[in-house]
Amino acid sequence: MEVLSQRINSLPVSATLAMAAKARELKNQGIDIIGLSLGEPDFNTPDFIKEAAVQAVNDNWNSYSPVDGYADLKEAICDKFKRDNQLTYTPSQIVVSTGAKQSIANVCMVLLDPGDEVLLPAPYWVSYSAIATLAEAKSTIIPSSIETDFKITPDQLEKAITSKTKLVMFNSPNNPSGTIYTEEEYRALGKVLEKYPEIYILSDEIYEHINYGTPHFSIAAIPELYDRTITVNGVAKAFAMTGWRIGYIGAPEWIAKACNKMQGQITSGANCIAQRATIAAVSAPVSAIQYMVDEFASRREIIIELLTAIPGIKLNRPQGAFYVFPDVSYYFGKTLKGKQIQNATDFALFLLEEAHVATVTGEAFGNKNCIRISYAASEESIRTAVNRIENALK
Numbered sequence: 001m002e003v004l005s006q007r008i009n010s011l012p013v014s015a016t017l018a019m020a021a022k023a024r025e026l027k028n029q030g031i032d033i034i035g036l037s038l039g040e041p042d043f044n045t046p047d048f049i050k051e052a053a054v055q056a057v058n059d060n061w062n063s064y065s066p067v068d069g070y071a072d073l074k075e076a077i078c079d080k081f082k083r084d085n086q087l088t089y090t091p092s093q094i095v096v097s098t099g100a101k102q103s104i105a106n107v108c109m110v111l112l113d114p115g116d117e118v119l120l121p122a123p124y125w126v127s128y129s130a131i132a133t134l135a136e137a138k139s140t141i142i143p144s145s146i147e148t149d150f151k152i153t154p155d156q157l158e159k160a161i162t163s164k165t166k167l168v169m170f171n172s173p174n175n176p177s178g179t180i181y182t183e184e185e186y187r188a189l190g191k192v193l194e195k196y197p198e199i200y201i202l203s204d205e206i207y208e209h210i211n212y213g214t215p216h217f218s219i220a221a222i223p224e225l226y227d228r229t230i231t232v233n234g235v236a237k238a239f240a241m242t243g244w245r246i247g248y249i250g251a252p253e254w255i256a257k258a259c260n261k262m263q264g265q266i267t268s269g270a271n272c273i274a275q276r277a278t279i280a281a282v283s284a285p286v287s288a289i290q291y292m293v294d295e296f297a298s299r300r301e302i303i304i305e306l307l308t309a310i311p312g313i314k315l316n317r318p319q320g321a322f323y324v325f326p327d328v329s330y331y332f333g334k335t336l337k338g339k340q341i342q343n344a345t346d347f348a349l350f351l352l353e354e355a356h357v358a359t360v361t362g363e364a365f366g367n368k369n370c371i372r373i374s375y376a377a378s379e380e381s382i383r384t385a386v387n388r389i390e391n392a393l394k
């Protein structure tokens, strides 16, 4: 008899990882699937980072690291925060974790109590709501649409706040929409939050460097909010290091201490070799990874041009990250190749089955009208995939 906990039974499967697994499974059956579901750079980790890892192996960095990360890595992260974000953190405010996902989970576990409310401006990354649920908090979704470039307004934010609101999670550049909040927009949202000192802010900046020209702004740079903002970042996306699993936070010291305690009971310090390699990554000038950003920028142009030519697909112009988030609601209520399309999930499944292109339903990101397509794939894959989508929809 299976007697799993309520906790796991009520936890949704990660839609991004589930779609990637499904695509992998179909590929293994010999079906030619183009996987545009996972947000993962298709580049190799840069050589200077690999060399730092090899050096660490040869220098016998094989013992447990401090739970919150090596001291020199934390120093390097403080330097990075100062250089890129004009944020002053001391090493005691930094916690290094096994991916930004664990950083976010730590923060939720140490801040949220049952019944607390978490505000999620939508679209939001799939795991935010699931992690909030694990912490027994309730998620409140603040909707947005393609018409507002997937941004929420200060008024919407204020209306969503209740006496139970404990945390709001921002993500700019956004996964899945690519939207970037400008400094001005963040300051306007910040004005609302200044009125509610009991609300904490998690700012997920993992796509910071995958940016096509809008200056990145860290909400913790607003002095009135610094003391209750947790800035999350990591090396996965910018440095093509998804599998190395290193994320980190800069936070008020009492929150960092609590995350350290939480992590000490669950995973201990992150992988020692990956941490040594991360010193090289975060210390490098941003110009060292510009070639990847340039490539993503050119793919963005290609995918926008190709998708815009398909009738019924509405697109915004993502300013960062490597996803497009088209509104496909035009197709809802229609029958395509004998299949009823009622919603974005049906649409994504249709694309998988009929076009052999893996995408992710917007429902997993809190938006019912859109699907997410990753363009962290070769130009050829992008062109073939969109061609197949167009033919399937004809």
Ligand code: GLU
Pocket (backbone or CB within 6 Å): 014, 016, 017, 037, 038, 039, 040, 101, 125, 126, 127, 175
């Ligand atoms: N963050 C990436 C994505 O959204 C990786 C998969 C995941 O961890 O959800 O595709």
